[in-house]
Amino acid sequence: MAFLDNLINGISLGSIYAVIALGYTLVYGIAKMLNFAHGDVIMVGGYVIFTAMTSMHLNGYLSVLIAILCCTILGIVIEKIAYKPLRQATSLAVLITAIGVSYFLQNMALLIFGEKPVTFTSVVNIPKISLFDGQIVIKSEAVASIIISVLIVIFLSLFINKTKSGRAMLAVSEDKDAARLMGINVNKTISLTFAIGSGLAAVAGALLCSTYPVLSNTTGAMPGIKAFVAAVFGGIGSIPGAMIGGLLIGVIEILGRAYISPQLADAIVFAVLIVVLMVKPTGILGKKVNEKV
Amino acid sequence: MALLEVKKLGISFGGLRAVDDFSLTIEKGDLYGLIGPNGAGKTTIFNLLTGVYKPTDGTIRLDGQNITGKSNIEINKAGIARTFQNIRLFSNLSVLDNVKAGLSNHYAYSTAAGIFRLPKYFRKEKEMTERAMELLRPFDLVDDADTLASNLPYGKQRKLEIARALATDPKLLLLDEPAAGMNPKETAGLMNTILTVRDDFKVTVLLIEHDMFLVSGICEKLSVLNFGQLLCEGKTSEVLSDPEVIKAYLGE
Ligand SMILES: Nc1ncnc2c1ncn2[C@@H]1O[C@H](COP(=O)(O)OP(=O)(O)OP(=O)(O)O)[C@@H](O)[C@H]1O
Numbered sequence: 001m002a003f004l005d006n007l008i009n010g011i012s013l014g015s016i017y018a019v020i021a022l023g024y025t026l027v028y029g030i031a032k033m034l035n036f037a038h039g040d041v042i043m044v045g046g047y048v049i050f051t052a053m054t055s056m057h058l059n060g061y062l063s064v065l066i067a068i069l070c071c072t073i074l075g076i077v078i079e080k081i082a083y084k085p086l087r088q089a090t091s092l093a094v095l096i097t098a099i100g101v102s103y104f105l106q107n108m109a110l111l112i113f114g115e116k117p118v119t120f121t122s123v124v125n126i127p128k129i130s131l132f133d134g135q136i137v138i139k140s141e142a143v144a145s146i147i148i149s150v151l152i153v154i155f156l157s158l159f160i161n162k163t164k165s166g167r168a169m170l171a172v173s174e175d176k177d178a179a180r181l182m183g184i185n186v187n188k189t190i191s192l193t194f195a196i197g198s199g200l201a202a203v204a205g206a207l208l209c210s211t212y213p214v215l216s217n218t219t220g221a222m223p224g225i226k227a228f229v230a231a232v233f234g235g236i237g238s239i240p241g242a243m244i245g246g247l248l249i250g251v252i253e254i255l256g257r258a259y260i261s262p263q264l265a266d267a268i269v270f271a272v273l274i275v276v277l278m279v280k281p282t283g284i285l286g287k288k289v290n291e292k293v
Numbered sequence: 294m295a296l297l298e299v300k301k302l303g304i305s306f307g308g309l310r311a312v313d314d315f316s317l318t319i320e321k322g323d324l325y326g327l328i329g330p331n332g333a334g335k336t337t338i339f340n341l342l343t344g345v346y347k348p349t350d351g352t353i354r355l356d357g358q359n360i361t362g363k364s365n366i367e368i369n370k371a372g373i374a375r376t377f378q379n380i381r382l383f384s385n386l387s388v389l390d391n392v393k394a395g396l397s398n399h400y401a402y403s404t405a406a407g408i409f410r411l412p413k414y415f416r417k418e419k420e421m422t423e424r425a426m427e428l429l430r431p432f433d434l435v436d437d438a439d440t441l442a443s444n445l446p447y448g449k450q451r452k453l454e455i456a457r458a459l460a461t462d463p464k465l466l467l468l469d470e471p472a473a474g475m476n477p478k479e480t481a482g483l484m485n486t487i488l489t490v491r492d493d494f495k496v497t498v499l500l501i502e503h504d505m506f507l508v509s510g511i512c513e514k515l516s517v518l519n520f521g522q523l524l525c526e527g528k529t530s531e532v533l534s535d536p537e538v539i540k541a542y543l544g545e
């Protein structure tokens with residue numbers, strides 16, 4: 001039963017990683033950049049919810065909605081100010097800028113909220129699930145994480161594959177110049193991608209902080225990196241890949257912590273990534289990218 | 294008034310003068326050919342016309358509107374669409390979605406309508422699908438609508454590129470070597486398709502082609518380019534019998 005407990009915790013954590021990984025994968029697939037500040041948007045989302053609930057005494061769900069709105073706007077602004085001017089720059093320059101944005105967000109949070117972590121009140125109030133006469137209890141946060149991540153993957157896939165904006169995103173991800181020549185607004189499409197990714201980061205922030213209720217300015221950093229690993233693991237650029245990668249990383253991390261060594265759990269995650277990349281360099285569901293000339 | 298008026302167009306890449314002092318006038322409804330030896334600068338002219346490169350000299354007017362130096366999107370909106378010498382389809386999209394991607398600008402609904410699947414989303418998507426199917430019909434691609442573009446045979450990919458370009462509703466359609474890689478039978482089919490497309494969709498066509506069977510078969514007028522400069526222009530039959538043109542093609 002302890003194993004089942006751990007497995008469920010792993011799936012729950014993995015679901016949160018999956019939601020974060022979706023943001024990484026979308027932005028990478030379409031803007032062809034690694035937005036290392038993505039994890040910190042989660043933290044911003046967490047603080048927005050915290051502030052809305054404690055200072056403004058708003059209800060949890062409403063606070064999450066406000067956080068989604070704030071993070072969406074933040075994502076658009078970050079892209080416009082920090083990344084758009086570098087559209088023609090080397091990927092190294094963009095990467096360094098993204099790390100800069102990451103530190104900027106962390107330090108802004110430090111300035112505003114101080115270094116002392118705050119205690120986050122869970123926004124989830126659905127009932128927990130009891131199985132086998134209460135031998136296994138799935139916490140309500142875990143239930144919410146799993147359901148929400150599945151819904152997000154379904155909605156996102158429908159949006160990308162079945163709508164005009166989604167088609168534009170796919171077209172831009174394949175060939176920006178050809179897309180432009182077909183009248184597709186590439187800048188708007190990239191902006192939309194950041195908006196969606198950052199909105200998802202706010203949802204991930206709500207789930208993460210509800211599950212592990214301590215919030216500080218570095219809360220988003222490690223989950224951000226793990227979700228990045230998840231995205232690479234599943235095949236960066238692939239939506240189902242992000243989901244599978246997220247779940248696997250979550251499960252490996254929790255099982256590794258329980259059965260191998262709590263100190264080594266993170267190392268195990270990265271070791272598995274290295275092995276996967278040696279066997280299949282494009283990740284589990286990744287496609288080979290043909291550079292067009 | 295001419296549909297396309299190019300005056301003294303020029304561009305340099307470093308020391309290389311790829312196009313120099315190039316002028317071209319195309320009337321509405323023309324089927325116009327641009328020919329010349331490899332490396333003459335033909336594709337570069339398409340790149341200049343569609344805003345991929347900004348010209349260093351000269352002006353481009355489309356239907357009276359000055360489009361010199363405008364962005365790709367503005368030029369596409371003004372009415373120029375193109376295909377590519379090396380096929381550049383959205384290979385991970387279906388045949389239908391490739392054409393629908395080209396329709397984007399003509400069927401407006403908000404992203405929110407798409408996310409929340411409002412009635413407008415369904416209505417507009419249905420209209421787009423219908424229009425896309427109409428565009429696929431002349432190219433015999435209706436049965437391939439759900440095929441991934443990359444899984445199409447080569448000849449069909451070339452046709453799909455034309456359909457996608459037509460989707461943007463251009464006044465002027467630029468085709469860069471549409472028959473490249475096709476066998477004589479496919480080329481003959483393509484020639485018919487280009488003629489019907491010109492008449493049915495009321496577009497003007499400017500095409501680059503090395504296949505002289507196609508050029509002499511459907512182009513009414515020609516411009517010949519050599520080392521970035523206009524060598525000769527006029528009626529197809531006259532141009533093709535010009536000794537200068539023959540010399541440029543056969544070498545010394
Ligand atoms: N972006 C660029 N930078 C530098 N040189 C270029 C560029 N684009 C084209 N050129 C050069 O300009 C010249 C004309 O090239 P272009 O592709 O227009 O020829 P073309 O007439 O289309 O030839 P082909 O029949 O082989 O397609 C070539 O010498 C080419 O190398």
Ligand SMILES: [Mg+2]
Nearest residue numbers: 335336337378
């Ligand atoms: Mg060429």
